Amino acid sequence: MRWLAPILLVASLLFDLGGAAEAAADGGRRDPTRGPGARRLPHRSRSLGFPFQGRLRGGVRLRESRYLRYVPEYAAAGNHYGTWELVQLLERAAYRVARRVREGGVARLSVGELSREGGGRIPGHASHQNGRDVDLAFYMRDGRGRPYEPFAFAEFDADGRGVGPNHALTFDDARNWELVAKLVADGDAKVQFIFVANHLKRRLLREARRRHAPAVVIERAARAMVQPARGHRHANHFHVRIYCSPSARPACRDRPPLHPWYR
Numbered sequence: 281m282r283w284l285a286p287i288l289l290v291a292s293l294l295f296d297l298g299g300a301a302e303a304a305a306d307g308g309r310r311d312p313t314r315g316p317g318a319r320r321l322p323h324r325s326r327s328l329g330f331p332f333q334g335r336l337r338g339g340v341r342l343r344e345s346r347y348l349r350y351v352p353e354y355a356a357a358g359n360h361y362g363t364w365e366l367v368q369l370l371e372r373a374a375y376r377v378a379r380r381v382r383e384g385g386v387a388r389l390s391v392g393e394l395s396r397e398g399g400g401r402i403p404g405h406a407s408h409q410n411g412r413d414v415d416l417a418f419y420m421r422d423g424r425g426r427p428y429e430p431f432a433f434a435e436f437d438a439d440g441r442g443v444g445p446n447h448a449l450t451f452d453d454a455r456n457w458e459l460v461a462k463l464v465a466d467g468d469a470k471v472q473f474i475f476v477a478n479h480l481k482r483r484l485l486r487e488a489r490r491r492h493a494p495a496v497v498i499e500r501a502a503r504a505m506v507q508p509a510r511g512h513r514h515a516n517h518f519h520v521r522i523y524c525s526p527s528a529r530p531a532c533r534d535r536p537p538l539h540p541w542y543r
């Protein structure tokens with residue numbers, strides 16, 4: 281397998297060069313929110329730098345609604361600011377899940393932390409620094425099959441059963457799949473990663489096939505869902521990251537992988 285290393289090196293260089301060319305091309309483009317004839321956008325939020333070393337300017341606060349709630353454990357810290365794109369994406373996704381899966385009543389999306397109002401470091405996170413990361417609790421059901429709203433994140437095993445004190449809870453395959461499907465198929469915000477443990481990724485893809493989801497959506501979900509190689513394996517929540525919006529580049533920085541739906 282000694283021949284493999286140089287090939288991987290060349291491939292990664294090509295990947296980086298591709299990204300640099302893309303950033304350069306974008307930097308030359310006129311910012312549509314500035315200057316005469318500028319398009320009026322409903323927001324001025326800007327994600328600067330990288331998720332692990334960045335700031336957030338004009339962050340938009342995600343608000344609770346009929347379809348969305350804060351995970352109580354993280355509510356007091358108030359780290360609920362994101363770019364306009366991320367906040368809008370979460371509202372659309374929560375609404376869609378509530379509309380598409382009605383079994384047992386309306387289930388709200390339980391949201392952990394996004395970023396601080398101005399970005400920067402948050403205790404307990406390496407990233408979440410520039411408004412493009414969010415932690416989401418899984419949708420789950422109680423012993424009677426009704427949607428359950430947890431106080432904190434709950435871990436699930438490969439059979440979809442809650443671990444430890446949460447053994448009476450079950451992983452809500454239908455709602456969690458609908459959430460993932462919306463995240464990867466959204467026409468505006470582009471999702472780069474959904475960090476989630478491999479055993480739950482397998483469950484979600486199985487559910488997708490069972491529900492006859494479009495092949496293109498399954499393909500995107502299979503690429504975007506990743507169990508991190510190091511650190512937290514994400515068996516108790518999704519961590520979602522979106523790419524920089526085109527108008528925020530090149531001050532906003534993305535790293536590979538640049539999926540085929542990235543522009």
Ligand SMILES: [Zn+2]
Pocket residue numbers: 405408413414415519520
């Ligand atoms: Zn996270």
